[in-house]
Amino acid sequence: MNDDYLWDKTGQPDPEIQKLEEILGTLRYQPRPLALPQKRNYFPLLAIAASLLLALLAGGIWLRVRSRNTTPPQQAKIDSPTPAPKPDVTPVLPEKKSAVNPSRVVATNRRRHRSVQSAAEREEALMAKEQLMLALRVTTQKLHLVHTRTSPANQIKNQHRVG
16 A cells, blocks of 8 residues: 555555545535525514514504593683782872881782782682692602612612722
């Protein structure tokens, strides 16, 4: 047996090696052009379309539910304004001093203006105050809920490296 034949095909081949080469010759590499499959895969496009459709459907349902839950804005009743009573202020002349105290006149005008308010206006003001207080309580509770959910339970505050 000649070892050179195995490496560079020079010299006399061994008959067993020739027989083995013939048998394995059918399995030899044969170059051929790359054949890509021509079948289109539409699954990713269908998945994207289904996701978009689902998102649009969820958005439509959310908008419909949101518009049903909102109450129409309420406006305060505005009665025809009653003219405020004119203050009874006498002009103060520099030569002589007036006996009327200006702070007393202002206080008297305030009392007159308060008495002009009707019971309906007072009731409306109280209802507006109650609505405002309710809105503030709801907002406070929501902020507290957000704070508790966003801060970790076992957070160590003011931790500094020592040394």
